[in-house]
Amino acid sequence: MTTAKRDTYTPETLLSVAVRVFNERGYDGTSMEHLSKAAGISKSSIYHHVSGKEELLRRAVSRALDGLFGTLEEEHARVGTAAERLEYVVRRMVEVLMAELPYVTLLLRVRGNTGTERWALERRREFDHRVAGLLKAAAAEGDVRDDVEVRLATRLVFGMINSIVEWYRPDGRGMGEREVADAVVRLVSGGLRGGAEER
Amino acid sequence: MTTAKRDTYTPETLLSVAVRVFNERGYDGTSMEHLSKAAGISKSSIYHHVSGKEELLRRAVSRALDGLFGTLEEEHARVGTAAERLEYVVRRMVEVLMAELPYVTLLLRVRGNTGTERWALERRREFDHRVAGLLKAAAAEGDVRDDVEVRLATRLVFGMINSIVEWYRPDGRGMGEREVADAVVRLVSGGLRGGAEER
Numbered sequence: 087m088t089t090a091k092r093d094t095y096t097p098e099t100l101l102s103v104a105v106r107v108f109n110e111r112g113y114d115g116t117s118m119e120h121l122s123k124a125a126g127i128s129k130s131s132i133y134h135h136v137s138g139k140e141e142l143l144r145r146a147v148s149r150a151l152d153g154l155f156g157t158l159e160e161e162h163a164r165v166g167t168a169a170e171r172l173e174y175v176v177r178r179m180v181e182v183l184m185a186e187l188p189y190v191t192l193l194l195r196v197r198g199n200t201g202t203e204r205w206a207l208e209r210r211r212e213f214d215h216r217v218a219g220l221l222k223a224a225a226a227e228g229d230v231r232d233d234v235e236v237r238l239a240t241r242l243v244f245g246m247i248n249s250i251v252e253w254y255r256p257d258g259r260g261m262g263e264r265e266v267a268d269a270v271v272r273l274v275s276g277g278l279r280g281g282a283e284e285r
Numbered sequence: 286m287t288t289a290k291r292d293t294y295t296p297e298t299l300l301s302v303a304v305r306v307f308n309e310r311g312y313d314g315t316s317m318e319h320l321s322k323a324a325g326i327s328k329s330s331i332y333h334h335v336s337g338k339e340e341l342l343r344r345a346v347s348r349a350l351d352g353l354f355g356t357l358e359e360e361h362a363r364v365g366t367a368a369e370r371l372e373y374v375v376r377r378m379v380e381v382l383m384a385e386l387p388y389v390t391l392l393l394r395v396r397g398n399t400g401t402e403r404w405a406l407e408r409r410r411e412f413d414h415r416v417a418g419l420l421k422a423a424a425a426e427g428d429v430r431d432d433v434e435v436r437l438a439t440r441l442v443f444g445m446i447n448s449i450v451e452w453y454r455p456d457g458r459g460m461g462e463r464e465v466a467d468a469v470v471r472l473v474s475g476g477l478r479g480g481a482e483e484r
Contacts, residue, residue, distance in 0.1 A: 231471065231475070233471060234467075234468045234471055235460075235464070235468070238460060238468045239468065239472065241448070241452060242445050242449075242468060242469060242472055243445075243472075244448070245445045245446075245447075245448025245449065245451070246442075246444045246448070247444075248444075248448065249440070249441070249443070249444025249445070249447065249448055250444065252444070253440060261434075261437055265434070266437065268433075269433045269437045269438065269441060270441060272430065272432060272433055272476070272479065273433060273438065273441055273442075273473075273476035273477065274472075274476065275476075276430070276475050276476040276477070276478060276479045277471070277472035277473065277475040277476030278472070278475070279475060280471065280475045
């Protein structure tokens with residue numbers, strides 16, 4: 087199942103195994119036994135690194151959340167018109183989703199049964215809220231159509247972006263990261279801007 | 286759990302209970318015992334109506350698929366420019382999704398472990414392919430931007446539409462069906478058409 091030797095195990099490699107198993111079996115359906123088997127190390131070895139599966143979940147979704155929130159601190163997310171910043175953040179969201187695919191996939195599947203899951207949902211809502219704020223600002227500046235309510239537009243745009251985890255595979259055989267990011271930016275920007283010929 | 290009496294049970298009411306349980310527990314995680322408890326009737330009473338849970342799954346996803354394929358036969362899906370027909374089908378897809386919410390939700394969660402599931406996936410692909418054909422025709426007629434590949438655009442548009450099952454609830458407190466359908470049509474049409482000011 088793995089070629090890693092016991093003494094080469096680090097919290098990082100353990101995390102990548104755990105995320106794979108969480109995504110395959112669901113977090114609720116994963117036991118320490120499953121993680122032990124998938125990692126090829128004993129349960130006590132896992133406890134040497136982490137306090138349990140909830141800590142692994144927290145580390146995994148933190149990686150996704152740090153990537154997403156990090157984009158909001160980048161220069162192009164802070165300087166320019168709201169429409170320009172929004173377009174930049176949409177592109178970076180897609181890039182982070184593809185670069186951290188298993189971590190973002192896990193984040194999107196979190197349901198809220200444990201404290202860590204509820205915390206993750208709360209952070210997701212916070213991120214959505216920040217992006218909705220950009221959309222609202224772009225609408226106020228007249229660069230986004232005013233016939234679609236901001237909250238609804240945000241949901242639909244996130245729906246399009248998040249759906250990428252269902253089919254994108256970074257195996258080099260399918261579509262490239264750049265092509266996917268360009269497509270999303272074009273569809274979202276065109277959609278939000280509307281057209282003069284719109285009824 | 287239910288107020289229906291044994292002798293008032295019909296395949297229809299049994300189906301709606303089964304779909305709810307499938308969506309809550311997952312199809313794989315649902316046993317005839319779960320269905321029996323949720324419906325408040327014995328397993329043998331269920332077998333009086335259907336051959337087992339796979340038949341219930343087939344009936345449920347058929348209802349969603351019939352709704353979706355039905356839209357392609359409607360007049361406005363057959364007459365007009367490809368862009369007009371596409372816009373009509375996008376609107377009707379959203380309407381069917383909201384009208385048949387639990388059935389479409391189940392269809393979108395099908396994974397392909399049984400023959401019925403693989404059949405449902407095949408039918409979904411066929412529907413996607415029909416819509417992609419409309420998009421391709423609209424591009425050929427010059428009404429859809431040519432800088433986003435048709436297959437990728439189809440996936441992203443379906444991603445946006447299908448994501449509605451995650452948050453739409455027909456309880457009258459949230460957004461109305463008309464508002465959601467209008468928003469999707471506007472974002473999708475604007476996005477696919479592109480804008481002159483697009484880079």
